[in-house]
Amino acid sequence: MGRAPCCEKEGLRRGAWSPEEDQRLVAYIRQHGHPNWRALPRQAGLLRCGKSCRLRWINYLRPDIRRGNFTADEEDLIVRLHQSLGNRWSAIAAQLPGRTDNEIKNVWHTHLKKRLEDGREAAAAGAGRQKQKACKSKPAAKRAAVAADVDSEQPSTAASPGLSSSGVTFSTATESAAAASSADNAATSAASHADQLAKDKEESFSSAEFPPIDESFWSSANVMDMDLGAMDEELGLTSSSSTRDEDMEFWFKMLLESGDMSDLSVF
DNA sequence: AAGCAAGACAACCGCAGGTGT
DNA sequence: CACACCTGCGGTTGTCTTGCT
Numbered sequence: 684m685g686r687a688p689c690c691e692k693e694g695l696r697r698g699a700w701s702p703e704e705d706q707r708l709v710a711y712i713r714q715h716g717h718p719n720w721r722a723l724p725r726q727a728g729l730l731r732c733g734k735s736c737r738l739r740w741i742n743y744l745r746p747d748i749r750r751g752n753f754t755a756d757e758e759d760l761i762v763r764l765h766q767s768l769g770n771r772w773s774a775i776a777a778q779l780p781g782r783t784d785n786e787i788k789n790v791w792h793t794h795l796k797k798r799l800e801d802g803r804e805a806a807a808a809g810a811g812r813q814k815q816k817a818c819k820s821k822p823a824a825k826r827a828a829v830a831a832d833v834d835s836e837q838p839s840t841a842a843s844p845g846l847s848s849s850g851v852t853f854s855t856a857t858e859s860a861a862a863a864s865s866a867d868n869a870a871t872s873a874a875s876h877a878d879q880l881a882k883d884k885e886e887s888f889s890s891a892e893f894p895p896i897d898e899s900f901w902s903s904a905n906v907m908d909m910d911l912g913a914m915d916e917e918l919g920l921t922s923s924s925s926t927r928d929e930d931m932e933f934w935f936k937m938l939l940e941s942g943d944m945s946d947l948s949v950f
Numbered sequence: 951a952a953g954c955a956a957g958a959c960a961a962c963c964g965c966a967g968g969t970g971t
Numbered sequence: 972c973a974c975a976c977c978t979g980c981g982g983t984t985g986t987c988t989t990g991c992t
Contacts, residue, residue, distance in 0.1 A: 697961085697962075698960095698961075698962090698985090698986090699960070699961080699986085699987095700960085700961090719977080720977075720978070721976080721977065721978090733977085733978090734962085734963090734978090735961075735962080737978075737979085738960090738961065738962080739960090739961085741979090742960075742961085743960075743961095770981065770982085771980090771981090772980075772981065773979075773980060773981085784979095784980075784981080785959090785960080785961085785981095786959080786960095788981075788982085789958070789959055789960085790958090790959095792958095792982095792983095793957060793958055793959080794957080794958090
């Protein structure tokens with residue numbers, strides 16, 4: 684259980700990613716996947732450490748990322764999940780299709796936490812969100828613009844009905860919620876939240892902001908030489924769901940069985 | 951119009967755990 | 972069994988944007 688030596692920092696770029704770097708990373712992963720993050724930047728010709736590439740891909744460039752503002756349901760779900768899971772952002776993110784742990788963490792620290800601390804979450808649930816969404820509109824647009832840069836090279840698969848991970852991830856959320864419901868009626872509420880999220884996501888992905896995905900991208904000759912099955916698995920796109928989702932489900936059930944999910948009464 | 955404070959978000963850092971040799 | 976390597980996670984920071992005065 685050793686620790687990986689620190690990334691060589693000499694000659695490596697840091698800070699914000701340029702569109703060119705994004706395109707290069709996306710193009711490489713498109714062709715070869717990312718079996719080895721450490722070796723990826725060198726093979727892709729990027730002056731970045733593998734960690735940085737992974738983070739960029741996971742949090743920003745991954746095709747199944749759901750961009751845009753958090754919905755009221757998503758925010759509520761985050762708050763409730765946080766109450767029962769604590770700072771397990773990856774666990775919370777597993778219940779929010781298309782959202783990354785980093786994004787959820789940011790949202791929590793920037794306003795959800797404050798909302799709770801202020802003790803007026805109930806009152807602010809409506810008004811607060813309206814204000815917040817207005818504030819976020821520009822950054823969202825900015826992100827969309829950057830994404831468009833990348834998408835010009837790689838059509839986003841986010842809107843691909845067949846390839847979107849939403850169904851997979853969400854099915855996990857639904858199943859988890861369903862399991863919870865057997866022990867606690869409150870979980871039914873969580874399931875409805877998940878239902879709503881799925882609807883939101885579908886609507887979101889079919890909106891103009893998320894133009895229809897070019898399905899041909901994934902089946903094009905560009906990716907024919909790569910292991911699509913492996914890629915799908917990495918992206919959480921397989922119908923059998925990812926190992927991580929399975930882990931999350933297992934963890935959820937364990938909590939249920941151990942009674943730790945009594946906190947889910949908040950649902 | 952300019953300056954300042956707060957908000958929002960991308961990215962980095964260090965650690966822990968899993969896996970292969 | 973010990974070690975090295977790799978990946979993933981959570982905390983934190985830096986920078987840019989927005990709103991207010």
